[in-house]
Amino acid sequence: MTRDSAHLLLVEDDDAMRGAVAANLSGHGYAVRQVATGEDALQAWEAARPDLILLDLGLPGIDGLAVVRHVRRDATTPIIILSARDQERDKVAALDAGADDYLAKPFGMAELQARVRAALRRAVAASGDAEGRIQIGPLRLDPARRLVTVDGGVVHLTPREYELFKALLGHIGRVAPAARLLRAVWGAEYASERHYLHVHVGAIRRKLDAADPAGRLRGLVVAEPGVGYRVRDAEELGLSMRTGEP
Amino acid sequence: MALAAATALVAAIDTTLQIENASPIYLLAVTAMAIRWGTIEAIATAIGAVLIYNFAFVEPRFTLLVGHVEELVTLVLLLFVGAVIGRLTGLQRDRERVAARRETEARALFAITRELATAQAAGEALPSVVGRLAAETGMERVWVAVGSNATRERVLADTAPESPLPALSTHAVLRREADEDRASWVRIRPPEAASRTDTRSATHRIEVAGPEGALGSIWARRPSAAPALSVEETRLLAAAADLIGQALTREHLVGAAAELEISRRSDDLKSALLDSVTHDLRTPLASIRAAAGSLADESISMGAGERRAAAASIDREAQRLNRLVDNLLDMSRIRAGVLIPHRELVPLEELTDPPVERASTRLGGRHLAVEIEANLPPLWVDPVLLDEALANLLDNAIRHTPTTTSIRLTAALSPSGDAVRITVEDDGPGVPPDQVGRLFERFAPGSGHRSGFGLGLAVARGMVEAMGGSISAAESDLGGLAISIELPVAAPDEP
Numbered sequence: 130m131t132r133d134s135a136h137l138l139l140v141e142d143d144d145a146m147r148g149a150v151a152a153n154l155s156g157h158g159y160a161v162r163q164v165a166t167g168e169d170a171l172q173a174w175e176a177a178r179p180d181l182i183l184l185d186l187g188l189p190g191i192d193g194l195a196v197v198r199h200v201r202r203d204a205t206t207p208i209i210i211l212s213a214r215d216q217e218r219d220k221v222a223a224l225d226a227g228a229d230d231y232l233a234k235p236f237g238m239a240e241l242q243a244r245v246r247a248a249l250r251r252a253v254a255a256s257g258d259a260e261g262r263i264q265i266g267p268l269r270l271d272p273a274r275r276l277v278t279v280d281g282g283v284v285h286l287t288p289r290e291y292e293l294f295k296a297l298l299g300h301i302g303r304v305a306p307a308a309r310l311l312r313a314v315w316g317a318e319y320a321s322e323r324h325y326l327h328v329h330v331g332a333i334r335r336k337l338d339a340a341d342p343a344g345r346l347r348g349l350v351v352a353e354p355g356v357g358y359r360v361r362d363a364e365e366l367g368l369s370m371r372t373g374e375p
Numbered sequence: 376m377a378l379a380a381a382t383a384l385v386a387a388i389d390t391t392l393q394i395e396n397a398s399p400i401y402l403l404a405v406t407a408m409a410i411r412w413g414t415i416e417a418i419a420t421a422i423g424a425v426l427i428y429n430f431a432f433v434e435p436r437f438t439l440l441v442g443h444v445e446e447l448v449t450l451v452l453l454l455f456v457g458a459v460i461g462r463l464t465g466l467q468r469d470r471e472r473v474a475a476r477r478e479t480e481a482r483a484l485f486a487i488t489r490e491l492a493t494a495q496a497a498g499e500a501l502p503s504v505v506g507r508l509a510a511e512t513g514m515e516r517v518w519v520a521v522g523s524n525a526t527r528e529r530v531l532a533d534t535a536p537e538s539p540l541p542a543l544s545t546h547a548v549l550r551r552e553a554d555e556d557r558a559s560w561v562r563i564r565p566p567e568a569a570s571r572t573d574t575r576s577a578t579h580r581i582e583v584a585g586p587e588g589a590l591g592s593i594w595a596r597r598p599s600a601a602p603a604l605s606v607e608e609t610r611l612l613a614a615a616a617d618l619i620g621q622a623l624t625r626e627h628l629v630g631a632a633a634e635l636e637i638s639r640r641s642d643d644l645k646s647a648l649l650d651s652v653t654h655d656l657r658t659p660l661a662s663i664r665a666a667a668g669s670l671a672d673e674s675i676s677m678g679a680g681e682r683r684a685a686a687a688s689i690d691r692e693a694q695r696l697n698r699l700v701d702n703l704l705d706m707s708r709i710r711a712g713v714l715i716p717h718r719e720l721v722p723l724e725e726l727t728d729p730p731v732e733r734a735s736t737r738l739g740g741r742h743l744a745v746e747i748e749a750n751l752p753p754l755w756v757d758p759v760l761l762d763e764a765l766a767n768l769l770d771n772a773i774r775h776t777p778t779t780t781s782i783r784l785t786a787a788l789s790p791s792g793d794a795v796r797i798t799v800e801d802d803g804p805g806v807p808p809d810q811v812g813r814l815f816e817r818f819a820p821g822s823g824h825r826s827g828f829g830l831g832l833a834v835a836r837g838m839v840e841a842m843g844g845s846i847s848a849a850e851s852d853l854g855g856l857a858i859s860i861e862l863p864v865a866a867p868d869e870p
Contacts, residue, residue, distance in 0.1 A: 235697050237690060324720035327753065331722045351732065352725045355717075355759035 135249055136160045138179040140170040140196065141211065142188050146234075150183070153238045154245070167191025171199055181248055182208045184228070186219045194223050201227035207248035207303075211236075221306060221356055229303040231356075247302040247362055263298050266345055266368030268337070270298055279340040286336060289314065293329050297350055300360045307357040330358065380404065382427055398428050398453045405457040409464030417461020425454045476607045483511045484614050497622040501532030505593075508615055509534045512608040514595040519583070519619060521591035528591055541596070546578035549613060558609055579604070581616040585624040593619065652830070655699055659692035666692075698770065702834045705763065709837030716757035716842045720865050723751045723786055723795065726761050731784060734769040740778035743769075748787040751795055752864040760838040761862070764846075767831035768799040768858050776803030776855065783853065789861055794844075798859040800851035811856075814848045832858070 137154055141147040142165045151161045162179065164170050167188045174182070174196075182200065186193035197208055210231035212220040220231050229251070230244055261272045267280045275291055277284040286294060296313045297305055308320045315325060330350060337346050345368060351359050401424035409417035429439055433446045487504050494500035501519050509517040516535050522528035526543060533540075547560040560579065581593045593616050597604075604612075666685040669675055677685070708714045724747060731745055754761075765784075772782045780803045789796050806814065815836045832846075835858075839846045844862040851857035 235693060237694075324753070327719075327721050327725055331725065334724075348732070352729055352758070354726075354729060354762040355757075 134158070134160065135180040136162065136177065137245070138170065138173055138177070138182045139163045140165075140167070140183065140188065140193070141185040142166065143185075146185075150238075150241070153241070157242060159245070167193065167196050170196050174200060178204070178206070180206065180252065181245060182206060183211060183245075184208055184223075185211045186216045186223060187213060192219075194219060194226060197223050197226045197228050205252075207252050209244055209248055217355070221308075224304055224306040224356065225308055230359075231304060243365070247365060250362060250364065251302040263301070265298075265301070265349065265363045266366060267341065268346055268349070270295060279337065279346070282340055284336050284340045286333065290329055290333050290336075293326070294333050297330075297358060297360050300358075302360070302362040302365070304353055304359050305357050310357065326358075382431065398424075398432075398449055401425075401428060401453060402457060402460060405461050406464055409461040410468060412465075414462050414465030414469070417465050418458050421454055421457025421461055424457060425450050428453065476605070479511065480607045480611050483507055483611055484618075487615055487618055491618055491622040497619065497626050498531055500622070501619070504615065504619070505532045505534050508593070508595065508612065511611055512595065512597075512604065513601055514579075514597045517593065517595045519591065519593050521583075521623065523589050531591075541578065544578070546580050546594075549579070549581045549609065549616075551613060558613055560604065560609070577601075579612070581612050583616045583620045583623065585620050585627070590620055590623050592616075652699070652703065655830070656696065659696045659699075662692040663689050663696075699830070701763075702767070702830045705834045706830065706837065709834065709841065714760070714837065714841045716760055718755050718757050718842065720753040720755055721758050721761075722753045723747060723797075726754065726756070726758060727765065727784065727786065727797070730762055730765040730769055733766065734773065737770075737773055738782075739773070741773060741776065742781045744781065744783045746783065746785045748785075751786060751788060754795055754862050755865045756842050756844075756862055760842060764835040764838040764860065765797070765799070767835040768860070771831050771858070772799055772801045772803070772856075776801050780855070781853065788864075794861045794863055796859050796861050798857055800853050800857035801855035802851070802853040803855035805850060805855040806848070808850070811848045811850070814858075815846065835860075 137159050139147060139151055139154070139161055141150065141163070144165075147163050147165065151163050154161045162173055162177065164173050165188075167190045170182075170184070170188075171191065173179070182196075184193050184196055188196075193210065197210075200206060200208060207230075208223075208228040210220055210223050210228045211234060212223075212231050213234045220233075224231060229248055232241060232244060263270045269278050270276070271278075272295065277286055277291065277294060292314045293310065296310050299305075307323050307326055310326060311319045311322060315322065319325060330352075334350065337349070338344070341347075345366065348366060349361055351361070353359050401421070404424060405417050405421045408420040426439070429446075429450055430437060433450070434443070486507060490500040490503055490507075491497060505517040505519055508514065514534075516533070518530055518533035518535075518540070520528035520530045530536075530540065545562060545564040547562050549558055550561045551558045577597055577599050579595045579597070581595075582589055583591045583593060593612060595612065666689045669677070670682060670685050705714075727745065727747065731743065735743060769782070769784070772780075776782070780801050782799065782801045784797070784799050786795060786797045788794075815832050832848075836846045839860050839862070842862060844860055846858065846860050848856060848858050
C-alpha cells in the first residue's frame with residue numbers, strides 16, 4: 130500500500146469545512162470519502178474499511194464518541210479527532226476511548242497533513258519489529274531484555290520508568306491520554322494521579338537528555354496540557370526512520 | 376453546718392463560762408448563712424437556731440417546752456433579729472449577684488457589639504460571637520443561620536462546624552415582649568420535625584430580624600440537665616439577635632449599593648470592550664476579505680508566488696482572529712467567575728515547553744531564549760490555564776516588538792522560596808512608565824488602547840489570579856517590557 134493511495138473517511142457535518150478539508154486531502158493524493166452524520170460514518174466504515182478516519186465530534190445523531198467506540202471494537206484503524214474548543218471534555222473522552230490524535234479547530238492544513246502522515250506511518254509500521262523492539266533514531270527499546278539504549282549506551286531507568294516509557298512508545302505518532310498511561314503503569318485506581326506521570330516523565334526526559342547530548346530526542350515526548358503526552362515518531366523529530374534492526 | 380458550729384460554740388460557752396444566755400451566738404450563724412446563700416436560707420437558719428437553742432439549752436432541757444418568760448422573750452428576739460439580719464444581708468447579697476450578672480451581660484454585649492462593628496463583614500465576626508454566646512450562656516453549641524424560614528437556612532457561623540446540624544425538632548422559641556425581662560420561651564414542634572424528638576439536649580431559637588422581616592436565627596443547644604435559661608442569659612441572646620440583625624441589614628444595604636456601582640461600571644467596561652473588540656475583529660476580517668477578493672478576481676492575473684502570499688495572509692489573519700475569539704471566550708469565563716482551576720503538581724519544564732514550542736513557529740526573526748533555574752519545585756497549578764497565560768505573554772512579546780527583538784523567558788524561585796517567578800521580557804521599545812501599571816486593565820473606561828493590546832494580558836491575569844498567583848509588569852533589564860507571573864509551589868506536605 131502506498132501512502133498516496135490511502136483511503137480516508139472524513140466525517141464532518143459542516144459543508145464548507147468538509148469541502149475545504151476534502152479538497153486539500155484529495156490534492157495531496159488521498160482518496161477521500163465524505164459523510165456528514167454518525168450513521169453515514171458507521172455505514173461507510175462497514176462498507177469500505179478506510180485506512181484512516183478524520184472524525185468531527187459534534188455530529189447530529191450518533192455522536193463522534195460512539196463512532197470511536199464502534200470502530201475500536203474490531204479495528205485499530207487510526208482515528209484523528211477534529212474538535213472545537215467547547216468540546217474539550219469530549220475530546221479527552223474520545224482519546225481515552227481509543228482515538229489516536231486530535232486537531233483543535235481551526236487548524237492549519239499543514240498541521241492536518243502532518244498528523245495524517247504520522248497516523249498512516251504508525252498504521253504501516255505498527256509498533257516495533259517482530260520481537261516488539263522499537264527504534265527511533267538513536268533510541269532503541271528492547272522489551273525482551275527490558276533495555277533502553279541510545280547509540281548503544283544503556284539508559285538506566287527504574288522499573289516504573291521503564292514501564293511508563295514502554296507505554297509511551299506504544300503511542301508513537303499519537304497522543305497518549307494521561308488516564309490511559311496511569312492505568313497501564315500504576316493501575317486503574319491511579320487514573321487521576323497525574324503528578325505521578327509528570328514526575329516520572331520528567332525523570333525519563335533528564336536521563337534521555339544525559340544520554341543524548343546532541344538533543345536529537347528532545348521533543349520526543351511533549352506535554353499536551355490537560356490531555357496527556359504526544360509521542361513523536363522519527364520523521365516528526367527529523368530523524369531517519371528505521372523500525373528496528375535485526 | 377453553720378448551725379452545728381454555732382450549737383457547739385453555744386454549748387461550750389454554756390458549760391465552761393456559765394454565761395446565762397449565749398443565744399446571740401446563733402446570730403453569727405444566721406449572718407454567715409445570709410452572706411453565703413441568701414435570705415430564705417438565713418431565715419431557715421434562724422428558725423432552726425431557735426428550735427435547737429430551745430431544745431438543748433433552755434430549761435427544761437431536751438424538750439421544746441419553755442420554763443421561764445425571759446426564756447420565751449429571748450427565743451422570740453432571737454427569731455426576730457435572726458430573720459431581720461438574714462433578710463437584710465441576703466438582700467444585699469442578691470443585689471450584688473444581680474449587679475455582677477448584669478456586668479457580665481453588659482461586658483459580653485459590649486464585646487459582641489464591638490466585634491460586629493469592627494469586622495469587615497458580619498460573617499467574619501460571627502464565629503467569635505457564637506463562641507462568646509456559648510460561653511456566656513452555658514450552651515454546648517451555638518450557631519447562626521440566615522434564611523427567611525427556619526427549615527431552609529444557611530449556616531453563617533457555628534461553634535462546632537465539623538459536626539452535622541441536628542435535625543429540626545421540638546425546640547423553644549423566644550417570644551419577645553416590649554419589656555425584655557418579660558420575654559418567655561415557648562416550646563414549639565415544627566410540622567417538618569423529625570418524628571423522634573431529641574431529649575438529650577434542649578434547643579433554643581431566637582429569631583434574627585431586620586426592618587423587613589425575618590433574616591435568620593440564632594440557634595443554641597444546651598444539655599437538658601442544665602437549668603433553664605436565666606433572665607440575663609435570655610436577655611443576652613435576645614440582644615445578640617438584635618445586633619446580628621442590624622449587622623446583617625447594614626451589610627445587605629452596603630452590598631446592594633456596591634452591586635449597583637459594579638453594574639454601572641461594568642456597563643462602561645462592556646462598551647469600551649465592545650468598541651475595542653469590534654475594531655480588533657474587523658481588522659483581520661478586512662485583510663481576509665481583501666486577500667480572498669484578489670484571489671477570486673478573474674481580471675487580476677497573479678503569479679503563483681503572489682497567490683501563495685495572499686493565501687498565507689488569509690491563514691495568518693484567521694489565526695489572529697482565532698486567538699482573539701479564544702481570549703474573548705476566556706475573558707467571559709473569567710468575568711462570569713466560572714473559571715475553576717483543576718490544579719495538579721506539574722514540573723516547570725512541562726509547563727513552559729508547549730507554549731515556547733508553539734511560539735517558536737511565530738517568531739519571525741525574533742530570538743527567543745529560555746532560562747530555567749535548575750531544581751525548581753513543581754508548581755501547584757492548572758496546566759491548561761497556565762499554558763494559555765504563558766502563550767498570551769509570549770504572543771504579546773512577539774506582536775508588539777520589531778522582528779529583530781530578543782525575547783527571554785526565565786523561571787526562578789522567588790526570594791521567599793514559596794513561589795516560582797516566570798518572567799517574559801524583551802529588548803523591544805517597552806511601554807511608557809506611566810502606562811505600565813495599567814497594562815492589565817487596558818479596557819478601563821477612558822484609557823486609550825492600541826489594537827489588540829490588553830485583552831491577552833487581561834486574560835493572563837485572570838487565569839493566573841484564578842490559580843492563586845499574581846502578575847506584574849515592569850521595565851526589563853533588557854530595555855523593553857518585563858511581565859512576571861508568580862505562582863505558588865506545592866506545600867511541603869503535598870506529595
